[in-house]
Amino acid sequence: MPVPSPSATSRAVITGASSGIGMELARALAARGHSLILVARRGDVLEELAAELHRQHGVTVEVRAVDLSEPTSVEVLAAEFAGREISILCNNAGIATFGPVSELDADYERAQVLLNVNAVHDLTLAVLPQMVARRSGGILMVGSTAGNMPIPNNATYAATKAFVNTFSESLRGEVSGQGVHVTLLAPGPVRTQTPSADEASIVDKMVPDFLWHSSAKVAEMSLDALSHNKMRVVPGTLSKAMSVAGGYSPRAVVAPIVGGFYRKLGG
Ligand SMILES: NC(=O)c1ccc[n+]([C@@H]2O[C@H](COP(=O)([O-])OP(=O)(O)OC[C@H]3O[C@@H](n4cnc5c(N)ncnc54)[C@H](OP(=O)(O)O)[C@@H]3O)[C@@H](O)[C@H]2O)c1
Numbered sequence: 001m002p003v004p005s006p007s008a009t010s011r012a013v014i015t016g017a018s019s020g021i022g023m024e025l026a027r028a029l030a031a032r033g034h035s036l037i038l039v040a041r042r043g044d045v046l047e048e049l050a051a052e053l054h055r056q057h058g059v060t061v062e063v064r065a066v067d068l069s070e071p072t073s074v075e076v077l078a079a080e081f082a083g084r085e086i087s088i089l090c091n092n093a094g095i096a097t098f099g100p101v102s103e104l105d106a107d108y109e110r111a112q113v114l115l116n117v118n119a120v121h122d123l124t125l126a127v128l129p130q131m132v133a134r135r136s137g138g139i140l141m142v143g144s145t146a147g148n149m150p151i152p153n154n155a156t157y158a159a160t161k162a163f164v165n166t167f168s169e170s171l172r173g174e175v176s177g178q179g180v181h182v183t184l185l186a187p188g189p190v191r192t193q194t195p196s197a198d199e200a201s202i203v204d205k206m207v208p209d210f211l212w213h214s215s216a217k218v219a220e221m222s223l224d225a226l227s228h229n230k231m232r233v234v235p236g237t238l239s240k241a242m243s244v245a246g247g248y249s250p251r252a253v254v255a256p257i258v259g260g261f262y263r264k265l266g267g
Pocket residue numbers: 015016017018019020021022039040041042043066067068069070092093094095096115142143144145186187188189190191215
């Protein structure tokens with residue numbers, strides 16, 4: 001069964017919809033006729049996007065300005081979603097840190113785990129029973145190629161994305177016979193536009209332009225993969241190479257090589 005068609009009562013949820021891949025997922029889902037619930041902390045950005053998507057596509061767009069690294073806020077949102085008709089959940093919001101864990105802000109590292117892991121788990125648990133009961137639903141998990149391997153100097157992020165990658169592909173095996181699609185997006189470098197020299201981050205400077213994928217293209221690829229219930233979508237040459245390296249190379253060999261590259265990003 002394909003991912004549910006849009007309806008007046010159902011909603012597709014996108015976390016982290018205020019920028020990047022999440023904003024493009026929202027645009028692509030609205031263009032496909034889905035009414036939405038947009039989640040992120042910056043409510044003003046979400047309201048602006050909601051007005052744009054309603055104007056362009058006539059869909060209903062609700063906004064939830066929520067900090068998903070706050071367990072009590074996630075609890076409230078999860079309770080709401082459990083009682084709504086959620087046809088699609090895009091677990092996209094995520095943050096990353098670079099550098100040795102011992103030198104990073106401990107509170108931010110903890111927040112990273114709460115956002116990248118706990119919120120993904122809680123929101124999935126909230127919507128899964130209704131999807132299984134309806135024998136219809138789609139869950140897009142945004143993991144990363146970083147979740148395929150140990151990455152010194154990106155340790156918390158790599159570990160959180162390992163959770164997302166494994167949770168997604170394990171869950172898919174449980175529910176694929178029950179009409180629920182679960183697809184993992186495991187990208188490498190993705191950005192919305194090429195930054196100017198002034199705006200370029202250390203990651204922009206280190207990864208050549210031809211290896212970047214556009215957020216809009218990644219969003220379209222992901223939704224197509226979700227509708228076909230693909231296990232994993234890996235956009236781009238670098239991501240595919242990282243996936244192969246992470247899947248087939250001994251972890252003790254991969255870790256120092258990748259860690260050396262990420263050490264430079266820690267600056
Ligand atoms: N871009 C890449 O190269 C790449 C590669 C591999 C994987 N990924 C994964 O793809 C996903 C999206 O990445 P992106 O680069 O598109 O991200 P981004 O542009 O940095 O956007 C992150 C989104 O998450 C939201 N967010 C951050 N902290 C939050 C919090 N505490 N509560 C609620 N929302 C929060 C942000 O909104 P607010 O600031 O408004 O809260 C924003 O909408 C992430 O899971 C990332 O790990 C990205």
